[in-house]
Amino acid sequence: LMQLSVPLNFIGFIYREIRQGLTDIEQMFALLDVKQEVVDQPQARPLAVSHGAVEFRDVHFSYDPARPILKGVSFEVPAGKTIAIVGPSGAGKSTISRLLFRFYDIQSGSVLIDGQDIRDVTQESLRAAIGMVPQDTVLFNDTIAYNIRYGRTDASDEEVKKAAELAQIGAFIDRLPDGYKAMVGERGLKLSGGEKQRVAIARTILKAPPILMLDEATSALDTHTEQEIQAALDLVSRGRTTIVIAHRLSTVIGADEIIVLKDGRIAERGTHLALLRKEGLYASMWARQREASEAEERLRIARESD
Numbered sequence: 001l002m003q004l005s006v007p008l009n010f011i012g013f014i015y016r017e018i019r020q021g022l023t024d025i026e027q028m029f030a031l032l033d034v035k036q037e038v039v040d041q042p043q044a045r046p047l048a049v050s051h052g053a054v055e056f057r058d059v060h061f062s063y064d065p066a067r068p069i070l071k072g073v074s075f076e077v078p079a080g081k082t083i084a085i086v087g088p089s090g091a092g093k094s095t096i097s098r099l100l101f102r103f104y105d106i107q108s109g110s111v112l113i114d115g116q117d118i119r120d121v122t123q124e125s126l127r128a129a130i131g132m133v134p135q136d137t138v139l140f141n142d143t144i145a146y147n148i149r150y151g152r153t154d155a156s157d158e159e160v161k162k163a164a165e166l167a168q169i170g171a172f173i174d175r176l177p178d179g180y181k182a183m184v185g186e187r188g189l190k191l192s193g194g195e196k197q198r199v200a201i202a203r204t205i206l207k208a209p210p211i212l213m214l215d216e217a218t219s220a221l222d223t224h225t226e227q228e229i230q231a232a233l234d235l236v237s238r239g240r241t242t243i244v245i246a247h248r249l250s251t252v253i254g255a256d257e258i259i260v261l262k263d264g265r266i267a268e269r270g271t272h273l274a275l276l277r278k279e280g281l282y283a284s285m286w287a288r289q290r291e292a293s294e295a296e297e298r299l300r301i302a303r304e305s306d
């Protein structure tokens with residue numbers, strides 16, 4: 001029995017270490033099977049965030065040398081502002097979020113936060129400065145309170161509750177028979193995509209990072225859910241430098257700048273109105289999206305009147 005219990009303890013230890021070491025974002029990338037190829041430089045310093053300005057300067061990147069993904073991408077997100085990245089599938093939008101976290105090193109150019117090249121800082125301090133609301137949040141098989149508190153493990157019950165309310169999931173939790181003690185995840189209550197995203201927003205509210213990276217769900221949400229999520233996102237991004245991989249019109253309308261990525265290059269950039277006036281790629285993307293959502297709406301009304 002002794003012989004068996006040692007390795008079991010050891011596995012338990014490793015498991016706890018891994019679980020503690022994971023941040024919400026790392027979970028996601030771990031699931032995407034990202035290799036750990038990036039290492040801290042021997043002289044790496046902690047990132048010193050003064051305002052939280054982000055800059056991509058002529059970034060060239062490929063996962064595989066034969067196939068360039070980003071071909072000279074430059075943009076700035078001034079402190080506290082929001083930029084939305086849009087573009088066709090495969091354009092390289094999620095790649096930009098992976099590079100900001102430095103899950104890969106770029107081939108040339110630089111990624112800077114408050115003027116510091118992210119290759120010169122420790123990965124731990126870099127990832128601590130960025131909050132991520134992924135498309136599909138992974139929930140632990142634990143209570144909903146545990147899942148929210150994950151954003152900052154020393155948060156009090158009161159703070160967890162407040163974050164849930166701000167993230168527009170508080171009323172939903174209050175209606176559960178076990179409230180904040182309700183078990184969620186694979187072996188508990190299954191949450192919808194929109195509910196999971198609000199749990200991720202609540203986590204991020206607790207973490208209170210200076211920089212925020214949002215990856216909107218591509219799946220259609222009903223109008224009410226979309227409005228609730230939008231309200232929660234507006235709140236969490238207020239005063240924070242925010243980069244959104246945007247799929248919804250409601251998000252891009254409010255962005256300070258929209259970047260239209262196509263084949264690894266910035267094809268168009270500007271505000272929503274300026275881009276609509278341009279009648280280019282962006283304008284046609286939204287015309288298509290509007291037609292699709294109007295068709296859906298007509299279908300819904302037809303179904304309701306049946």
Ligand code: ATP
Binds near residue numbers: 069087088089090094
């Ligand atoms: P979507 O809107 O569909 O999510 P995207 O614009 O976010 O697309 P990315 O995920 O950034 O696109 O991918 C850009 C390109 O890089 C795609 O062609 C994809 O196949 C490729 N790619 C993504 N991840 C890897 C990887 N780990 N290894 C090799 N190629 C990859």
